[in-house]
Amino acid sequence: MADIPAWRRYARFFGADVTSDVDDELGFHLEEKTRELIDRGLAPEDARREARRQFGEVAEVRRLCQAWGQSRERTIERRHSWTGWWRDLRYAARTLRKAPIVTAVAVLSIALGVGANTAVFTLLDQVLLRKLPVDAPERIVRVHGEGYYYGSTVGSGRELSHPLYLDFRDHNQVFSGIFALFHFSAAVNAGDRAEMTPGELVTGTYFPTLGVGAIRGRVIRPEDDRVPGGHSVAVISYAYWQRRFGADPHIVGRKLTISNQPMTIIGVAEPGFDGMNLAAATQVFVPVTMTAQMRTLDGLADRGLRWLNVFARLKRGVTPEQARASLEPFYRSILQTEVNDERFSRATATTKRRFVNDNHIGVTPSPGGHTPVRGEMRQPLWILMAIVCGVLLIACANVANLLLARGASRQREVAIRLSLGATRGRIVRQLLVESLMLAMAGGLAGLLLATIGVHLIIGFFVDPESITLIRASPDLRILSFTFTVAVLTGLLFGLVPAFQSTTPALAPTLKDQAGSVLGGGHVRLRKGLVISQVALSLLLLIGAGLFIRSLNGLTTLDLGFKPDHLLTFGANPKLAGYENTRVKQYAMELLAKVRATPGVSAGGFTSVGLLRGGWWGSSIAVEGYRAQEDQGIGSRCNAVGPGYFEAMGIPLLMGRDFHEGDFRVAEPAGKMAEEEQYRVAIASESFVKQHIQGNPIGRHIGFGADPGTPTPIEIVGVVKDSTYGSPAEERQWQLYFPFLESREPGTAWFYVRTAQDPESMLATMRRVMQTIDPNVPPLAMRTVDVQLKRSLVNQRLVTGLSTAFGLSATLLAVVGLYGVMAYSVTRRTREIGIRMALGARATRAAWLIMREALMLVAIGVGVALPAAWWLSRYVQSELYGVTPTDPITIGVAVLGLTIVAAAAGLIPAMRAARINPIRALRHE
Amino acid sequence: MKKASLDVVRGTLDVLILRALSWGPQHGYAVSQWIRDRTKEELLVEEGALYPALYRMETKGWIRAEWRVSENNRRAKYYTLTAEGRRHLRQESATWRRYTLAVSRILSATTGPGLRRA
Structure with a gap:
């Protein structure tokens, strides 16, 4: 047994x-x-x-x-x-309840890190990263012009002419399909009222190449794109069908007018497809052959007019570079033919040579379609993303710091539990639960913050006219990512006490006071965390300071005109079917009625609205001025109505304003060349200074850059420089022509100076337009102050968010600093007590702690400054009127951070000063 | 010791064990000896069958087990009746009495089927 x-x-x-x-x-x-x-x-x-x-x-x-x-x-x-x-x-x-401050700060830190990242990424993803909702969007490429070009361009300079598009369509082996489009503003009237809505002129290959079908009726097909002016058909988007037509089941075959042209709806596109511009939902699709009828450009046969955005779908296995190489020889042969065209009659040999040799075709992957707003939003959004990443890092450091501090103060508790027989597993589990609970609370608060944040950002900073966001709910991918980061931080540092407590011998921990067994490594880690927090928050503060100064510079900038008490709106009578002469008559009638309205002190109108991003540019020949060969004078142009300069407050420096004699309301008989339409011009001060010596009045200019270009237009006046597209852009040379002399007048942008608040006059202006013709809708009516704010929307977005994030990050860093210093006082109580017992003064004790705090800040600043210098290149392009290494901004940021940090260090320092030596020594 | 014996039905064994434990904690061996002695070896209990029944009832919570030292100083597993086990025993005993009464009434009947006393 x-x-x-x-x-x-x-x-x-x-x-x-x-x-x-x-x-x-x-x-x-x-x-x-x-x-x-x-x-x-x-x-x-x-x-x-x-x-x-x-x-x-x-x-x-x-x-x-x-x-x-x-x-x-x-x-x-x-x-x-x-x-x-x-x-x-x-x-x-x-x-957690017993330490409410620690808990609150940790939860807030996580919430801020998670929430800020989620909110910004949600925006960034939608504006920058989203792809076309079509099959294999990665095979969609843009076919565009590159390098030198001679002729007219509408848009960014990457467009192609319609004949060139046809050449590529019929002669390529690399695309399974190729199409072209042009964005336009469609005045859709379904029998009730004209509504302005985003439209696209598209070729017959557009829908087949993208692989987008119709949910009702059919899409536009190649046979709808043959005869200029011969296809009065339109396809509408699913969203537009739902919203405007209440999902009318009999929509196919329904008649309506678009830009006053009778059209028939032939189909509704698949749900989810809103055209090639992902930031502005296209609602109406019209064959490109209807361009003249849509009141856009009449250039189907013009090889010299580049206006179409051309896209293609690569054949399987073909790379963009292979496609480009395959198109290039064919393109070169087309250019060699084109250079013999009539329009090159005055061009110099150099021009011709450059046109053939420096003019290239590019093929660029464009899974994001044709979304121009991406270009201007890219930099600001990535800067913001970098900023919120910094916030996340600081938040994580804060959580780590707090948990380390707590772990230190709980070592005794852990040691007692271990000595009472708790297993290491049980204690780890306990701490795990605590950390997880903290992280969960933070994550939930972060989700809340992100939801609010996304709405706030969209509400405050996103211009609904330029960006249509499909979704305002937080992006769950980034939420889970940042949440995981926060949870891991919590777990990692939450478990530290468990691991530390199991290593040292229990007895000394139990006997000693809290924390004295913690090695130097622990303190060094916490100090390292605080230093990185200080450094990061200083970077964010410098960034925010730079953006504030830049925006401040932009908003207080002298625009060259007076933006206060000024309102603006557009009127395009062509949308109601007016012909050229009647358009001018309408503009004059409206101007007279506006001026006669009580409360209005002045009024004027232009063909290009200011601060709206649109422009009209041209090469100009100046009589007696010999430009360097092929370096034409590029000038911004605008056509203005009578009294415009006076209404805007742009001072006339020399000569006279336009008067009755300059106007030609009735259409002249016979066809007129472009250079013949204007007889007089007013030039901006800088244009004159650059190109004309002596008295500019009476000198002549013309449209074009080639030698021998006729110069029939007489300069009758000179005005001060003023802002054209945006306050952020460089001042442009400008030329003004009489609106009433324009051959093809379009929208007239009105500027109305009011005696009282212009906001209160908006409704009045609408009524004035109603009395003349209710079919002409007011376009984008608002005060110029608001327009100015909108034109600076990206700057305001970056400035607002970077300031908010910079300040909260600093707050977090300071809390971290406070925590470390408070802990340091506890740890050094006995040492300080001994010093005081030996005769050190209270101030000396306080200084001991302050010195430590300031040292941490100093190291942080020392780390941050070179980093700031290195990072400056990335924000350079977003700054106006301030260099990224602006000493004032950096100085203020450093000073501000130091003061706040010193305040945070002062509280523990005061406690150190109050230490009673007797009690401190008995503490043993 | 060959003898015509009755096999014990499972449910019956449970009741016997619970009854054995109703006098106080006992180990499995003692329980088996007690049953053997009480029944004068009329009921044949294969002694091994006792143990799965004990384990099953412990899982059901009718009895509780713990290791103790036996009367002759050996380590043995003792079983104690729980309150729930006691309740179960009461219930089962009552059922058994009714059942055996009913059966014995039939066996001691004086008239056969189809006939009725007037």
Whole structure:
């Protein structure tokens, strides 16, 4: 009979060992039985056999017992572990509640890091990263012009002419499809009122190449794109069908007018497809052959007019570079033909040579379609993304710091629990639960913050006219990513006390005061965290300061005209079917009525609205001025109505304003060349200074850059420079022509100076337009102040958010600093007590702590400044009137941070000064 | 000791064990000997069958087990009746009495089926 080994008794502490229990029990039975039988007189051998016989199948019994026993153990284990977790949860909630400030700061840190990242990324993803909702968008490429070009361009300079598009369509082996489009503003009238809506002129290959079908009727097909002016059909987007037509089931075949042209709806595009511009939902698609009827450009046959955005779908396996290389020789041969065209009659040999040799075709992947706003939003959004990443880092450092501090103060607790027999696993689990609870709370608060944040950003900073966002809910991918980062930080640093506490001997920890066993490594880590927080927040502060100064410069900039008490709106009578002469008459009538309205002190109008991003530019030849060869004078142009300069407050420096004699309201008989339409011009001060010596009045200019260009236009006046497209752009040379002399007048942008608040006059202006013709809708009516704000929307976005994030990041960093210093005072209580007992003054003790705090700040600043210098190149392009290494901004940021940090260090320092030496020494 | 014996039905064994434990904590061997002695070996209990029943009832919570030292100084697993086990025993005993009464009434009947006393 084997004795039960002693260790087995201890083994039972780790849970019941069912197998050995069963064996022990059955063995006991058989032995007792055998003994009894021996007592009755059986021989030991027989007794053993008889005992087994009476028992039955030992193996079977053992199996059954073990099965029951094990299932019982499992049930017990489960029950224990659940009650254990629940206990841990309650305990965690209690500990977190006991330290409300630490908990609140940690939760807020996580919330800010998670929320800010989610909000900004949600915006960035939608504006910059979204792809066309079509099959294999990565095979969609843009086919565009590159390098030198001679002729007219509408747009960014990457457009192609319609004949060139046809050439590529019919002669390429690299695309499975190629199409062209042009964005236009469609005045859609379904029998009630004209509504301005984004439209696209598209070629017949547009829908087939993209692979977009129709949910009702059919899409525009190649046969709808043959005869100029011959296809009065339109496709509308699903969203427009739903909104404007209430999902009318009989929509196909419905008649309406677009830009006063009767059209028939032939289909509704698939849901989710809103055209090639992902930032502005296109609602109407019209064949490109209808361009003249849509009041856009009449240039289908013009090789010199580049206006179409051309896109293609690469054949499978063809790279963009292969496609480009394949198109280039063909393109070169087209250019060699084009250079012999009539329009090159005055061009110099150099011009012709450059046109053929420096003029290239490009093929660029464009899975994001044709979304121009991406270009201007890219830099600001990535800067913001970098900023919120910085915030996340600071937040994580803060959480780490707080948890480390807490871990230090809890070492005693952990040591006691360990000495009372808690296993390391139990303690790790307890701390895990606490950290997770903290992270969860932070994550939830972050989700809330992100939701609010996205709405705030969109509400304050996103111009609904230039960007249509499909979604205002936080992006879940980035939310889970940042949340994971925060949780991992929490877990990592939340568990530190558990790991540290299991290493040192328990006795000294129990005897000593809190924290004294913590090695120098722990303190160094916390200080390192604070230094990085200080450095990061200084970077954010410098950034915010630069943006504030830049925006401040932009808003207080002299625009060259007076933006206060000024309102603006557009009127395009062509949308109501007016012909050229009547357009001019309408503009004059409206101007007269506006001026006669009580409360209006002056009024004027232009053909290009200011601060709206649109422009009209041209090469100009100046009489007696010989430009360097092929370096034409590029000037911004505008056509203005009578009294414009006076209404805007742009001072006339020389000569005269336009007068009645300059106007030609009625259309002249016969066709007129472009250079013949204007007879007089007014030039801006800088244009004159650059190109004309002596008295500019009476000198002549003309449109064009080639030698021998006629110069029939007489300069009659000179005005001061003023802002054209945006206050952020460089001042442009400008030329003004009489609106009433324009051959093809379009929208007239009115500027009305009011006596009182212009906001209150908006409704009045609408009524004035109604009285003349209710079919001419007011376009983008608002005050110029608002328009100015809108034109600076990106700057305001970056400035507003970087300031908010910079300040909150600094707050977090300062909290971190405070935590470390407070801890330092606790840790050094005895040391300070000894010093004071030996005669050190209270101020000396305080200085001890302050010095430590300031040292941390100094190192942080020292790290941040070179980083700021290195990062400056990335923000350079977004700054106006301030260099990225602006000493004032940097100085203020450093000073501000130091002051706040010093304040944070002062509180613990004061506590150090109040240390009572006697008590500190007894603390032992 | 060959003898015509009755096999014990499972449910019956449970009741016997619970009854055995109703006098106080006992180990499995003692329980088996007690049953053997009480029944005068009329009921044949294969002693091994006792143990799976004990484990099953422990899982059900009718009895509780713990290791103790036996009267002859050996380590043995002792079973104690729980309150729930006691309740179960009461219930089962009542059922058993009704059942055996009903059966014995039939066996001691004086008239056969189809006949009714007037």
